[in-house]
Amino acid sequence: MVHPLSQAPQHFRWSSVVGLHVLSILSLLFLLWAGYVPAAMAQAQQISEPVRIRFSHVVAENTPKGQTALRFKALLEERTQGRMRVDIYPNAKLYSDRDEMEAMQLGAVEILAPSLSKFGRLGFPEFELFDLPFLFATQADVRRITEGGLGQALLQRLQRQHMVGLGFLDNGFKHMSANRPLLEPADYQGLRMRVQSSRTIARQMRALGARPVDLPFSETRRALGTGVVDGTENPISNFWTQHMHEVQTDLTLTGHGFLGYAIVVSAPFWKNLSHQQRQHIQSAMNDALDWGNSVATGQNEEALRALQVTGKTRIHSLTPEQRTRLRSTVQPVWDDLGHRIGSSWLQMARDTQSSQ
Numbered sequence: 001m002v003h004p005l006s007q008a009p010q011h012f013r014w015s016s017v018v019g020l021h022v023l024s025i026l027s028l029l030f031l032l033w034a035g036y037v038p039a040a041m042a043q044a045q046q047i048s049e050p051v052r053i054r055f056s057h058v059v060a061e062n063t064p065k066g067q068t069a070l071r072f073k074a075l076l077e078e079r080t081q082g083r084m085r086v087d088i089y090p091n092a093k094l095y096s097d098r099d100e101m102e103a104m105q106l107g108a109v110e111i112l113a114p115s116l117s118k119f120g121r122l123g124f125p126e127f128e129l130f131d132l133p134f135l136f137a138t139q140a141d142v143r144r145i146t147e148g149g150l151g152q153a154l155l156q157r158l159q160r161q162h163m164v165g166l167g168f169l170d171n172g173f174k175h176m177s178a179n180r181p182l183l184e185p186a187d188y189q190g191l192r193m194r195v196q197s198s199r200t201i202a203r204q205m206r207a208l209g210a211r212p213v214d215l216p217f218s219e220t221r222r223a224l225g226t227g228v229v230d231g232t233e234n235p236i237s238n239f240w241t242q243h244m245h246e247v248q249t250d251l252t253l254t255g256h257g258f259l260g261y262a263i264v265v266s267a268p269f270w271k272n273l274s275h276q277q278r279q280h281i282q283s284a285m286n287d288a289l290d291w292g293n294s295v296a297t298g299q300n301e302e303a304l305r306a307l308q309v310t311g312k313t314r315i316h317s318l319t320p321e322q323r324t325r326l327r328s329t330v331q332p333v334w335d336d337l338g339h340r341i342g343s344s345w346l347q348m349a350r351d352t353q354s355s356q
């Protein structure tokens with residue numbers, strides 16, 4: 001027979017054990033909830049919130065750069081089903097070419113496409129190779145640099161300033177404009193010519209007897225209109241879309257130099273992305289650049305036709321003799337850059353070129 005008193009403690013022990021178990025399970029559930037739910041929520045949020053990429057540039061949308069940026073946006077957003085979003089700010093709406101690099105260093109913008117001429121000022125004078133007058137005769141000459149080892153070496157160097165180079169984009173050959181024809185070196189004498197922030201381009205203007213004035217692109221049209229400067233150089237797509245024809249009576253088709261771009265992404269932003277996200281960006285950009293490089297020449301030709309139709313600016317061509325004189329006048333620019341970056345860079349650029 002069981003003593004009645006012996007049951008009570010046994011029953012008591014059993015219920016406390018159950019109680020303790022329930023308590024521990026509840027605490028465990030609470031801890032799990034407290035620990036994992038926020039993490040899971042953060043993860044879910046990461047999945048549902050698109051990665052936002054701000055892409056700032058200084059030209060109009062209907063230019064090779066403007067169109068390529070739009071193409072990149074469309075491709076990336078479509079391929080990631082909107083999980084990566086690109087907001088484009090054209091026409092220096094967000095930053096002018098003076099401020100955009102600093103903005104990227106501060107994390108205020110993720111992608112830029114500065115002209116190659118603007119990298120010298122940032123500590124990459126080797127990029128000014130592209131500014132050498134009469135280095136390139138055709139777009140294919142440019143391509144031999146941008147698609148070869150030299151182009152890759154240049155992009156690699158950008159890491160020093162926390163930028164990842166995604167590729168190169170063409171605009172086209174530059175021509176000279178002013179309120180008079182620029183057929184002979186003497187025609188440049190005393191002109192104030194707006195230039196990009198490239199010492200090589202400034203040197204070129206001085207070799208011609210002109211005074212270089214370094215101005216942001218967004219201020220150029222106004223500076224030409226108000227007479228702060230007398231002339232400038234640019235591909236026709238930029239000349240046309242900035243309405244420079246309204247303030248310049250003459251455009252001389254010198255084709256003396258080339259304007260292209262490097263697409264750069266902020267390195268800290270890039271490092272925070274997953275491998276797959278980086279692949280999405282690079283492949284959308286590669287496809288956009290292939291497309292952009294295939295239509296850039298056509299866009300410049302179209303701009304020239306549109307310009308001819310307005311009849312506002314007289315368009316001049318150089319005779320072979322005038323071209324030779326222009327070419328030999330600007331020859332010292334090569335030596336100047338050679339002294340600054342070392343002659344091996346110049347030699348590498350020369351080696352890529354077809355005989356002209």
Ligand code: LMR
Nearest residue numbers: 058059115196217234238
């Ligand atoms: C300029 O500043 O003249 C051009 O480089 C602008 C551009 O980005 O095409």
